[in-house]
Amino acid sequence: MDAFLAYLAAQGDRLFASTLEHATIVLISVALATVIGVTIGVLTYRTGAPRRMALRVTGIFLTIPSFALFGLLVPFLGLGTTPAIVALVMYGLLPIVRNTIVGLRSVDPAVVESAQGMGMGRYRRLLRIELPLSWPVIITGVRVAAVITVGIAAIAAVVNGPGLGKDIFRALARFGSPNSVPQVLSAILGIIIIAITIDLVFVLIARFTTSRGIRA
Amino acid sequence: MPDMTTMQTTNGAEPMIRLQELTKVFPGQKNPAVESLDMDIPAGEIVILVGPSGCGKTTTMRLINRLIEPTSGHIILEGEDVTKVNPDKLRRRIGYVIQQVGLFPHQTIADNIATVPKMLGWDSKRIRARVDELLALVGLDPSQYRNRYPKQLSGGQRQRAGVARALSADPPVMLMDEPFGAIDPITRDRLQNEFLRLQETIRKTIVFVTHDIDEAIKMGDRIAILREGSRIAQYDTPARILSAPADDFVADFVGHGASLKRLNLSRVRDVELVDWPTAGLESSPAEVLAALRGSDKGAVLILDGGRRPTRWVTGRELGRADQPIAELGHPAEAIVQRHTTLGDALNEMLTSRVGCAIVVDESGAYLGTVDFATVSAEIQTMRQDARDRSRAEADEIHGSSARNG
Numbered sequence A: 001m002d003a004f005l006a007y008l009a010a011q012g013d014r015l016f017a018s019t020l021e022h023a024t025i026v027l028i029s030v031a032l033a034t035v036i037g038v039t040i041g042v043l044t045y046r047t048g049a050p051r052r053m054a055l056r057v058t059g060i061f062l063t064i065p066s067f068a069l070f071g072l073l074v075p076f077l078g079l080g081t082t083p084a085i086v087a088l089v090m091y092g093l094l095p096i097v098r099n100t101i102v103g104l105r106s107v108d109p110a111v112v113e114s115a116q117g118m119g120m121g122r123y124r125r126l127l128r129i130e131l132p133l134s135w136p137v138i139i140t141g142v143r144v145a146a147v148i149t150v151g152i153a154a155i156a157a158v159v160n161g162p163g164l165g166k167d168i169f170r171a172l173a174r175f176g177s178p179n180s181v182p183q184v185l186s187a188i189l190g191i192i193i194i195a196i197t198i199d200l201v202f203v204l205i206a207r208f209t210t211s212r213g214i215r216a
Numbered sequence B: 001m002p003d004m005t006t007m008q009t010t011n012g013a014e015p016m017i018r019l020q021e022l023t024k025v026f027p028g029q030k031n032p033a034v035e036s037l038d039m040d041i042p043a044g045e046i047v048i049l050v051g052p053s054g055c056g057k058t059t060t061m062r063l064i065n066r067l068i069e070p071t072s073g074h075i076i077l078e079g080e081d082v083t084k085v086n087p088d089k090l091r092r093r094i095g096y097v098i099q100q101v102g103l104f105p106h107q108t109i110a111d112n113i114a115t116v117p118k119m120l121g122w123d124s125k126r127i128r129a130r131v132d133e134l135l136a137l138v139g140l141d142p143s144q145y146r147n148r149y150p151k152q153l154s155g156g157q158r159q160r161a162g163v164a165r166a167l168s169a170d171p172p173v174m175l176m177d178e179p180f181g182a183i184d185p186i187t188r189d190r191l192q193n194e195f196l197r198l199q200e201t202i203r204k205t206i207v208f209v210t211h212d213i214d215e216a217i218k219m220g221d222r223i224a225i226l227r228e229g230s231r232i233a234q235y236d237t238p239a240r241i242l243s244a245p246a247d248d249f250v251a252d253f254v255g256h257g258a259s260l261k262r263l264n265l266s267r268v269r270d271v272e273l274v275d276w277p278t279a280g281l282e283s284s285p286a287e288v289l290a291a292l293r294g295s296d297k298g299a300v301l302i303l304d305g306g307r308r309p310t311r312w313v314t315g316r317e318l319g320r321a322d323q324p325i326a327e328l329g330h331p332a333e334a335i336v337q338r339h340t341t342l343g344d345a346l347n348e349m350l351t352s353r354v355g356c357a358i359v360v361d362e363s364g365a366y367l368g369t370v371d372f373a374t375v376s377a378e379i380q381t382m383r384q385d386a387r388d389r390s391r392a393e394a395d396e397i398h399g400s401s402a403r404n405g
Ligand SMILES: Nc1ncnc2c1ncn2[C@@H]1O[C@H](COP(=O)(O)OP(=O)(O)O)[C@@H](O)[C@H]1O
Pocket: B026, B027, B033, B051, B052, B053, B054, B055, B056, B057, B058, B059, B060
């Protein structure tokens, strides 16, 4: 325990920087996954075949072991941040696509019919009525995606990606040497802190971006 | 009372809506849901589409605002063929109210009502004024309701907000699909009455779908009784539907008790009111007694300062009166208004110990009463009218001799 605290004291600045890096890559990936995932959801929620296809494909992404996926991307994207972000986006898609589809499909048909009956066109209906009403479900999907990617982002170090994964891999590479255990522990601590923070932030975002009329 | 002489077709004035050979065949179905429907809907009237479930009422209504595109035929609105125009622009000219109301739950009542005016680009000041005007019109206090969300309203209040929303851009036409169908009977009755009163001021052309013949008779200036495929069995005034059903299908649909139903065609304002002796709350027992003696009735109606009925006091109760007038007798019940139908007034009367319904004006002030004798006389008159009319028709048919009656 003393060794751990001593490590934190000595390496605090560097750890803080890695943690920020880690959080940043997660947020960028989740932002991209949200844009792509919501778009896929909006385009496919009405028709059976495309909808099942979207869910199946994004579902398969999530089952690919992360080491393998990061490795598979290297021949195409090289090393560094790019393959890391691409892999994280792929992992984040399923919860976002699924919740977008579920959310849009659970909007009361009478509400959509009355909007259409008042002369709201397709886009206006989507932007003003359907998306705001499914927003609580969609934002929950985004939150799940973020929490999933925080953990997986640590593996991004295999492709030389940024973040706390580097600390873990470096420590594992010279396991047994002094400080290797405190180094792994501090990286894990950083990941847990990021995960909890993101979770809390999303709960707050969901609360403040959901209309009072549909808040539970 | 609707004009009994109005005939099937609207002669003269151009109809607000004309449906021409309107047909809808849903993909994969053999029988059309709406089959070659021809119908004129006159301006400023409530036209009811009524018929058994699945006969095509909703489909017909949704063809008018093109939520369903017709397979063939034409929709003419105010003389213009709108079968092919931009449907969103068309719908902004047609109010639409459905049974589930469909208020936007994430928007306040004011924002809900402002939907169409916003799309039409009204400025915010005009929108705000319009929202408050409409809320007041449908009986929702603007200061109390404009910033509420739909979930903070009762079912009846939501329905009113839905009507306000449909009226927002002052469309000439309103389509209403079983608007009161999901509301409890007591509230439904109130909403129907309110809506009829509202229609007296707004004078919209209204197409109103229901499967309830009683609602049809109460609400309609004209009723189209539809059978399968939205084919018209009879399109006529309520009075003629009741007194001269075109065939067995219509007669069956209207059902028994047609003469009781006809009571819903007459309103309290159509009959002569009966006066009862009245006295103020502050009157002395002697004054009340004098009022009683001056009439042939057995009770005196006590009115408050605003001439609103408060209690009935009988002669016997006056006899042992050392109490103030306000505590004598029993409360005045069975209070109706001038636009109440005689059928409803009769119902009220049955709950009254005095055997009459008290008629009041908008402020609640006493006007007179309706009693059993009045209602009974009205039924006699209607029967006589119906007999005279069918005799006249029979003469006409024999006279023209071209048709076999
Ligand atoms: N969207 C639709 N697709 C296929 N068939 C429909 C659709 N809407 C209504 N129908 C059919 O058309 C007929 C008339 O339905 P509807 O107009 O809803 O009747 P009503 O409102 O009088 O109860 C029914 O047989 C119904 O099954």
